[in-house]
Amino acid sequence: MRLPSHLRLKHASDFARVREKGASYAGKYLVLGVLKDENVAEFGYGLITGRKLGIAVKRNRIRRLLREIVRAHRAEIAPGWHFVVIGRWRAAGATLQDLERDWLKLAKRLGILIAPTAQPAT
């Protein structure tokens, strides 16, 4: 499963629109903000890793892990959504599994997955 760069949100206006008009929910490590937008064919994602997460190396690592999570679940994400993933300060010491579990919980709760509440997992 690939993850081309044209799916990324790149303009401050996109982030501002999700922030002001969309819904959001906070987990332990992440905050997920979403906005329905029927004009996009697939979806658009943005990542925010602020200074609270630490030095540049740590911020880069968190961003790469988050991108890997989005890539792994690309097929499950319903089309027509803009969403922004924001790392909270606790994410600085988290593993990929921690972040993935947190992200799935938030994504189900906000309903951007294809089969939101069908399978109760294991």
Added chain:
RNA sequence: CGGUCCAGCCGGAGUGAUCGCUGGCCUUUGAACCGCAAGGGGAGAGGGCGAGAGGAAAGUCCGGACACCACAAGGCAGCAUGCCAUGCGCAAGCAUGGGGGGCUUGGUGCAAGCCAGGUUCACAGACAGUGUCACAGAAAACAAACCGCCUCCGCGCAAGCGAAGGCAAGGGUGAAACGGCGGAGUAAGAGCCCACCGCCCCGACCGUGAGGAAGGGGGCACGACAAACCUCAUGCGGUGCAAGACAGAACAGGGGAAAUGGCCCGCCUGGCCGCAAGUCCCGCCCGCAAGGGUGGGAUGGAUAGCUCCGGGUAAUAGUCGCGCGGCCGUCGCAAGACGGAGGCGGUUCGGUCGCUCCGAACUGACAGAUAAAUGAUCACAGCAAGGUGCCGCGAGGCAUUGAGACACAGAAUCCGGCUUAUGAAGGCUGGACCACCAU
């Protein structure tokens, strides 16, 4: 001889497979759009090949390249640097060696001190000037005398008190007290005198130089701080890739200010040497007073500013504010550096420097993102805290096991330095220690 540990410096983090990310080249396909058509066009997608973070990429503490702005020249102000030699460098700075000072260890000496080793130093100048040196203490920078010491006189039986004079040895304070130890000398003392040492001045001679120094003179007067102001020498125009260039989009191609004037030139080298503040002096008024008001004079007049005036600039323009809109794309941006030869320009006519052209060879290098590319998973290996066993007199070592953990840290115009961070293995230097042997 055998073996450990510590510190500093260098070093710069294993291999493979699968999936994924960002550029480059090749290739296949090919949307919008133009065209009657042929065709043009190339967004996007697939495949292949190859490349893809550092020694500090970090902090932004210095310097340079480069870009724009300003600019006659010089001075002032401001900032930076500061022992010497050599080498490298455009510079900042770095390396090696040397000189001098501080601290410390050892030797020597009664001591003061001297010598040697180690270590460290932002190490120009305190005989240009100004300033500071709290507390304590008699006295803190030029001399002086608190407790004291001594002589003589007076009073007193005496202890002692008072007056005159001499002295600076001892005590005490302090970070620092105007040479040190010993002797001679004296009423007591004193470089007053003497030996040794220190200090100051001159200094043959030695050294490229910083500087060293035989010897002579002085009886000693000369404190510290310049990372206080400052003085001397040398250097420096300002802003920074968010520099800057191009192409677009959007909004309101909007409004305000301007000749007794607007804006710019850090200040001066133009003028009246024009004002204000501040300081000092004098008069008057108010007030119990502290003080306040006012007039005149002197200083000050720059380190804030104002004014006259000088220079520059100006109407579909320019300048300075306000408001509004945008904040996207391309370039800058990564293939450039050095050396040699020829030509031209300039020159202090030697070299160097600038520009252009031609030719040849060698070396090194070859990330270029922009909400910002290096990641994920699996397997194997390595180091190692800990556990167990064994070996060794001992410091300790070896074997095995080993869940988890795997240094500091991420390019953002580029380069050079500085500083800071840093658990791999490995290497270099220095120090300490253990065991044995010999003395």
Added chain:
RNA sequence: GCGGGUGUAGCUCAAUGGUAGAGCGGGUGCUUCCCAAGCAUCAUACGAGGGUUCGAUUCCCUUCACCCGCU
């Protein structure tokens, strides 16, 4: 990326190189039948490390943290 600034008590701020203060807050005691107010008293700090100096919050260097501005 570039440029600038600030760190003093729990909070807000002072302080010529010479013992670190003020206000609010906190603790204890007194006062009151109790509380408030008041009075007395106590504790608490120069971001960190070096250097210069007899002596550093102050001067110099390095470092850490925080804040602001610039398309």
